[in-house]
Amino acid sequence: MKIFLDSANLDELKKGMSWGIVDGVTTNPTLIAKEGRPFQEHIREICGIVEGDVSAEVVSTEASKMVSEGRELAKIHRNVVVKCPLTRDGIMATSALSKQGIRVNVTLCFTAGQALLAAKAGAYIVSPFVGRLDDIGYTGMDLVRSITQIYKNYGFKTQILAASLRSPTHVIDAALAGAQIGTMPFKVLDMLFNHPLTDRGLDQFLKDWAKVFQEAPVAG
Numbered sequence: 001m002k003i004f005l006d007s008a009n010l011d012e013l014k015k016g017m018s019w020g021i022v023d024g025v026t027t028n029p030t031l032i033a034k035e036g037r038p039f040q041e042h043i044r045e046i047c048g049i050v051e052g053d054v055s056a057e058v059v060s061t062e063a064s065k066m067v068s069e070g071r072e073l074a075k076i077h078r079n080v081v082v083k084c085p086l087t088r089d090g091i092m093a094t095s096a097l098s099k100q101g102i103r104v105n106v107t108l109c110f111t112a113g114q115a116l117l118a119a120k121a122g123a124y125i126v127s128p129f130v131g132r133l134d135d136i137g138y139t140g141m142d143l144v145r146s147i148t149q150i151y152k153n154y155g156f157k158t159q160i161l162a163a164s165l166r167s168p169t170h171v172i173d174a175a176l177a178g179a180q181i182g183t184m185p186f187k188v189l190d191m192l193f194n195h196p197l198t199d200r201g202l203d204q205f206l207k208d209w210a211k212v213f214q215e216a217p218v219a220g
C-alpha cells in the first residue's frame with residue numbers, strides 16, 4: 001500500500017519525506033486554508049518537496065467551472081492530481097477531465113454506489129472517508145472492503161485511497177482490505193513506528209553491547 005500524507009504543512013512533508021516512506025500527498029481546502037498561503041504557489045512548493053502524486057482540490061461546485069479549475073491545477077506540476085467532490089457536477093467534471101488525460105481523485109466518497117460512479121467516470125483515484133463514517137456510527141472500513149470487491153469484480157483500474165484514517169489500526173485495516181493507497185495525518189504516520197517492545201529491546205541490546213565493547217563497530 002502506498003503511504004500518503006494528508007497534510008499541506010511543509011515541515012511535516014519534509015520530515016515524512018526524510019524517512020523515505022512517503023509516496024504522495026493529499027490536501028483539501030481545509031488543510032490548505034490552515035497554511036494561509038496562496039493556493040497554487042503552495043501546491044507548487046509541495047510538488048518540489050514530495051516525489052509522487054499531490055492531490056489538489058477544486059473549490060467550484062459547477063461542472064464546467066470545476067473543469068476549468070482542474071485544468072489550471074493540473075498545469076502546476078505533472079504530479080498534481082485534481083480532486084473533485086462526489087457530486088453530480090463532480091462526476092461530470094471527472095469524466096470530462098479524465099477524457100482530457102487529467103488524473104482525478106474523486107473525494108468525499110461515503111458509499112460503494114458512489115465509488116462505482118467514480119470508476120465509471122474514469123477516476124484515477126477514489127477516496128472513501130473511513131473516519132468520518134466511524135464518527136457517525138458506521139464501520140468506515142467496510143466501505144473500503146466493499147469497493148475493493150466491486151472494483152475487482154469488474155476490473156476497474158481506479159485506485160482506492162483510504163482517507164480520513166485516524167489511527168495506526170485504520171492504516172493496517174486499510175492495507176488488509178486491499179486499498180492501494182492510505183492517506184494519513186503526520187501524527188498517525190509517526191505513531192506507526194512505535195512499539196514499547198521495540199524501545200525496550202533496543203535498550204537491552206545497547207546495554208549488553210556496552211558491557212563488552214566501548215564503541216560501535218566502524219562500518220567497512
Ligand code: E4P
Pocket residue numbers: 006026027028107127129131132163164165183
Ligand atoms: C483526504 O483526502 C482527506 O483530506 C482526509 O483524509 C480527511 O480526513 P478527516 O476526516 O480526518 O478530516
